[in-house]
Amino acid sequence: MRKFEVGDLVKGLPESNIYGITNENMTKAVVRKAYKESIEIRVIEHKDGNTGVYTVESKYFEKIGHLEPFDREKFLELLKESKAKAAEYLSDANLSDANLSGANLSDADLRRADLSGANLSDADLRRADLSGADLRRANLSDANLSGSKAQILEAV
Structure with a gap:
């Protein structure tokens, strides 16, 4: 079962610090594709101003809303x-x-x-x-x- 759906807004949990950009400094991203254990996200807000599209393990993120x-x-x-x-x-x-x-x-x-x-x-x-x-x-x-x-x- 998938944890997220396309259009969900997510943020990085402390455990996401294994990633360089999609870590807890990423305060908002939108899920573009959802797989069983991973998601493709587009970074919308980041404390350091970083952006981009990344595929990451969904277990390191929490849902904060939906577009x-x-x-x-x-x-x-x-x-x-x-x-x-x-x-x-x-x-x-x-x-x-x-x-x-x-x-x-x-x-x-x-x-x-x-x-x-x-x-x-x-x-x-x-x-x-x-x-x-x-x-x-x-x-x-x-x-x-x-x-x-x-x-x-x-x-x-």
Whole structure:
């Protein structure tokens, strides 16, 4: 039986100090894949600022929450209310495979966001901070990326 599910938020226990980065200084990571005794995690918060994707033994980690699946309708309603509320929602949502086509995300803070497989076609991403974001398989056709900040970590 698996200890974690995809989308769970985890942190390192003291026993995780056998690892260099995914140790107890890692205060938040999201489970991307779950196996019987191991998990693939993406580091979101680390006391030393470290990030990355790692496969680790699940016994060294504890669950601290779960990412809410992205709900396009909820996001669009929050966007109508205020850009700040919509941005806050994005920071807590699992954005992999999300449909954000045509969304106004100008000036959004999407640092280290998991946007893998997301549909960002026709999205307004002007001046958005995409540093360290996972954009593998993302559809960026006709997206406006002028002035955005991005660091390409891996080309696929």
